[in-house]
Amino acid sequence: MQDRRWRAGGSGPEVPIETLHGNRDGLKPSESKALLALYQRRMPANRFLTPEVARRLTEVSRETGRQVGLLVDRRGQVVYVIVGDAHRLFIPDLSRHRAGAGRFRGLRLLHTHLRGESLSRDDLTDLTLLQLDAVVMVQAGLDGLPGAVEWAMLNPGAQAERGEAAHTQEARADVYNWEEDFRSLVEQREAALARRDATRRVDGGESCLVVGVTTGPATSAHASLDELERLCDTAGLLVVDRVLQVRRQVDGRFVIGEGKLQEVLVRAMQLGAHALVFDQELSPSQLRNVAEATELKVLDRTQVILDIFARRAKTREGKLQVELAQLRYRKPRLAIMPTAMSRLTGGIGGVGPGETKLEINRRRADERETRLERELKDLEKHRALRRKSRDKAGLPGVAIVGYTNAGKSTLLNAMTNASVDAEDKLFATLDPTSRRLRFPEHREIILTDTVGFIRNLPKDLIHAFRSTLEEAKEAELILHVMDASSPEVDVHKLEVEKTLERIGAEAIPRMLVLNKVDAVDPALWSALRERYGGLLVSARSREGLDALLGEIERRLFLQRADGEGESGLHLVSEVGEE
Numbered sequence: 001m002q003d004r005r006w007r008a009g010g011s012g013p014e015v016p017i018e019t020l021h022g023n024r025d026g027l028k029p030s031e032s033k034a035l036l037a038l039y040q041r042r043m044p045a046n047r048f049l050t051p052e053v054a055r056r057l058t059e060v061s062r063e064t065g066r067q068v069g070l071l072v073d074r075r076g077q078v079v080y081v082i083v084g085d086a087h088r089l090f091i092p093d094l095s096r097h098r099a100g101a102g103r104f105r106g107l108r109l110l111h112t113h114l115r116g117e118s119l120s121r122d123d124l125t126d127l128t129l130l131q132l133d134a135v136v137m138v139q140a141g142l143d144g145l146p147g148a149v150e151w152a153m154l155n156p157g158a159q160a161e162r163g164e165a166a167h168t169q170e171a172r173a174d175v176y177n178w179e180e181d182f183r184s185l186v187e188q189r190e191a192a193l194a195r196r197d198a199t200r201r202v203d204g205g206e207s208c209l210v211v212g213v214t215t216g217p218a219t220s221a222h223a224s225l226d227e228l229e230r231l232c233d234t235a236g237l238l239v240v241d242r243v244l245q246v247r248r249q250v251d252g253r254f255v256i257g258e259g260k261l262q263e264v265l266v267r268a269m270q271l272g273a274h275a276l277v278f279d280q281e282l283s284p285s286q287l288r289n290v291a292e293a294t295e296l297k298v299l300d301r302t303q304v305i306l307d308i309f310a311r312r313a314k315t316r317e318g319k320l321q322v323e324l325a326q327l328r329y330r331k332p333r334l335a336i337m338p339t340a341m342s343r344l345t346g347g348i349g350g351v352g353p354g355e356t357k358l359e360i361n362r363r364r365a366d367e368r369e370t371r372l373e374r375e376l377k378d379l380e381k382h383r384a385l386r387r388k389s390r391d392k393a394g395l396p397g398v399a400i401v402g403y404t405n406a407g408k409s410t411l412l413n414a415m416t417n418a419s420v421d422a423e424d425k426l427f428a429t430l431d432p433t434s435r436r437l438r439f440p441e442h443r444e445i446i447l448t449d450t451v452g453f454i455r456n457l458p459k460d461l462i463h464a465f466r467s468t469l470e471e472a473k474e475a476e477l478i479l480h481v482m483d484a485s486s487p488e489v490d491v492h493k494l495e496v497e498k499t500l501e502r503i504g505a506e507a508i509p510r511m512l513v514l515n516k517v518d519a520v521d522p523a524l525w526s527a528l529r530e531r532y533g534g535l536l537v538s539a540r541s542r543e544g545l546d547a548l549l550g551e552i553e554r555r556l557f558l559q560r561a562d563g564e565g566e567s568g569l570h571l572v573s574e575v576g577e578e
Contacts, residue, residue, distance in 0.1 A: 021092040022083040023066070031064045035081055038068075043076040046183040048151060049110055049136050054175040058140035058147075061112040069111030074133070074183070079107060086114055091126055103190055104154070108134040108182075119150050124167060125262070127152055128269045133186050138175060146175050153185060156193035156272070166270040196272055207238045208299075209268050212279035213245045213256050221246075221279075223488055224455065228279045230405075231304045235311070240271045253289050255282060265294045275299055281458070284333045302329060302458045309461065317379045321465050324372040327365055328460040334361045387474055395436075396556045397446045399472040399508075401500065402481035403492035404452030407515040409433075411481055411539040412449045415549065434471075439553050448475070453499045455491065462502060473505040477555055480512050484528055484536070485519035493532075509555065513537050513548060 020027075020035055027035070038060065041053050053070075061068040069089045071080040084090050089111055109123075109132055119137050127135045131154070139147035152169040172178060210228050214221035221244055229239045243264050245256045254261045255278055268276065275297035276290065282300040291298045306329060309322045387397070400408045412418055416435040434448045448471045462469070472478055480496060482489055500506050512534025517525060518541045525536055535551060537544040 019081070020083055021080055022090040023085055024083060027064065027083070031060075034060045034063060035068065035083055038070060038081045039078050041070070041078055043072060045074055045076050046181050047076075048108070048134065048178060048180060048182045049138065049149070049175055051146070051175050053110070054138050054146040054149075055144075057110065057112050058138060059144040061114060061140040062142070062144040065114070067112050067114060069109055071107045071109055074106055074186070082111070088120070088122055091130070094130060103193070104133045104186065105131045107132055108136065110136045110138070112140040113137055114140050118171075119152055119169065124152060124169075125266055127154060127167060128266050131269065134182070148173055149175050149178070153189060154193075154270075156189055156196050193272070206236070206275060206297075207240045207271070207273045208232060208275040208277050209264060209271070209273045210239055210242045210277045210279060211256065211264060212243070213247055213250055215247060215249060218244065218246055220491070223491070224279055227455070228277065228301060228304070231301070231308065232277055235304050235307050237275065237277065237304075239277075240273050241267060243267065250280075253286065254293065255280070255286055255290070258293075261290065261293060265296070268294070268296060277301075277304060280456070287333060301456060302460075305454070305458060305461070317376070317383075320372055320376050320379070321461075324369065324376065325458065325460040325463070325465075327369050327372070328463070329458065331362065331365050331369075334365065383470075395444055395446050396477070397448060397471070397475040398477045398479060398552065398556070399475035400447065400449045400479045400481055401472050401496060402452065402479075402515075403483065403496055404454050406452070406481045406483040406486075406492070407539050408449050408452065408481050411479075411513070411515060411537070412447060414539045414542055414545055416447060439549075439557070443553065443557050445552070445556060453496050455495045457495075457499060462499070469503045469505075472500065472508070473503055475505075475508060477552065478505065478508050478510045479552075480510050480534075481515050482512060482532070482534070483516050484514040485516045511535070511551065511555070515539055518543060 019039070020032065024032070038056065041056060043050050043053055057068055057070065064083065065086060067084040067086065067089050069080075069082040069084070069091075070078050071082065071091075073079050080092060082089050082091060091109070094105070094107075107130075109126065111123075116139060119135065123135050123137065126132065134151055134153045136149065136151045138149050141147045149172040150169070151172075152167050155166055155168050210225055210232060212221050212225045212228070225242050225244060229242065232239050243256075243260075245260050247257065251257055256264070264276065267273075273296070276294065276299070278290075278298070278300045280300065281302045282290070282298070287298055287300070306322065306326050310326065313319045313322045400412060402408050412433065412435065416437050418433070418435050434446050436444055437447050438444045450469065450471055451465060478500070480493075482493055482496075486492060497506070500508075512532050514528055514532060514534045514536050516538060517528070517536045518538040520528070528534075529536060535544060535548050537548050539545075
């Protein structure tokens with residue numbers, strides 16, 4: 001049996017051959033011994049590479065006919081000796097980066113090339129993904145002597161929008177008289193890295209990349225990514241970049257292609273992003289595959305929307321509805337657990353003490369789901385009773401619906417002198433709000449502001465909010481508010497109509513209200529009116545508000561009285577809360 005241990009030079013300790021990393025197949029004992037001896041090399045902490053270490057590397061590389069590399073720490077001590085083939089190295093698994101935020105890994109890669117090639121794309125990818133201090137390549141001449149040298153370091157201060165490179169790359173004719181202070185360069189770049197991370201924490205919390213894939217036109221996909229960026233902003237995420245891939249079909253494993261995912265990961269590491277946010281709902285397996293491949297936090301559009309809803313819900317009913325939607329989303333994903341976590345809680349058998357952690361989580365989720373549904377049904381009964389009492393009192397209900405951020409809450413405030421929260425953010429208002437509005441001749445209506453719609457609204461949210469959305473289904477008139485200033489107004493209109501159809505409210509009489517006309521060129525107003533047939537309104541400036549109120553009264557009251565005509569009414573001051 002071949003001895004698997006070799007003395008790594010002189011009278012030093014024996015080093016097992018297993019400490020060589022990479023492709024050891026076919027190594028002769030003498031070659032293994034020469035490689036293991038590299039562990040004994042030391043370098044000054046402030047030097048990239050010394051001529052002595054460079055010469056020993058190139059000699060061993062030529063002797064073996066393979067690329068050879070060293071991973072060296074900041075004290076100048078060799079931590080790993082790596083052997084590849086004639087074309088590339090195979091860097092071992094270095095586990096997670098534990099140096100902390102604002103730090104590199106504390107290792108630099110020194111390696112040889114045999115064919116006169118420059119630093120490769122793989123070299124630069126390793127530099128980025130592993131957060132190495134530097135990558136240094138030295139050419140191994142045919143005589144075994146070191147030739148030209150090339151090195152690269154990350155450039156954390158680079159700004160992509162200015163076209164600045166994410167790394168610095170320089171070449172030297174040889175390794176001799178290379179006196180550049182390596183330690184000083186690393187410290188400067190780590191300081192820039194720490195400043196960048198600190199700035200992003202102050203500016204917007206956790207940073208992320210938004211990722212989209214489409215099998216159709218790129219224009220609509222970019223519009224959807226614009227919306228996802230706004231969703232991320234509302235959720236407290238700082239978007240540092242976006243990626244869109246056009247494919248014939250969505251990849252079943254990684255959504256985007258595996259090669260594109262590698263590019264996205266490199267970009268995320270260059271920009272210091274901590275999360276990837278996908279513009280579609282990921283299946284449990286896709287979520288797991290992307291998370292394992294990137295070791296980054298992975299979110300999808302549905303998760304971001306659910307998180308926003310969880311932040312915005314204020315009433316008990318709203319909180320229960322959001323929790324139910326989150327629970328239904330997470331249940332199929334309970335199997336996605338860290339590999340280090342044991343799946344067993346002990347015991348032998350199928351149930352009881354032998355239940356897996358996954359089964360316990362699922363059972364508890366089922367129990368919680370049943371409890372939430374029961375509580376929401378009770379609240380739904382109370383909501384139905386309130387509607388019934390309004391019907392007995394002869395108070396017509398008018399529901400305000402529309403795409404998120406179309407100005408529904410601002411319109412409610414303008415029409416009723418209410419003070420509902422109205423921010424320029426997606427889903428600024430979540431819980432439905434009802435206000436009593438009195439017209440002349442003591443006519444009254446109940447005006448209800450409902451939750452905003454959005455493209456790809458999660459089906460679990462629609463189910464959980466069914467009692468809230470029934471305010472639209474049970475209304476006598478629906479005000480469909482549209483943002484007239486949005487370039488996506490047609491898409492938004494279609495999405496609202498599709499959602500109304502899903503909740504069974506497509507047959508309810510409807511009025512189109514084109515809001516935010518103060519942000520539209522007045523020369524285009526007539527074209528908007530002709531195209532959509534709605535009323536032009538600005539909730540902010542109150543432009544067109546009287547005409548809107550008059551049309552509501554005509555629809556609800558005057559048509560019932562066999563056409564008494566329009567009243568030219570104005571808002572009466574009495575406003576009550578329902």
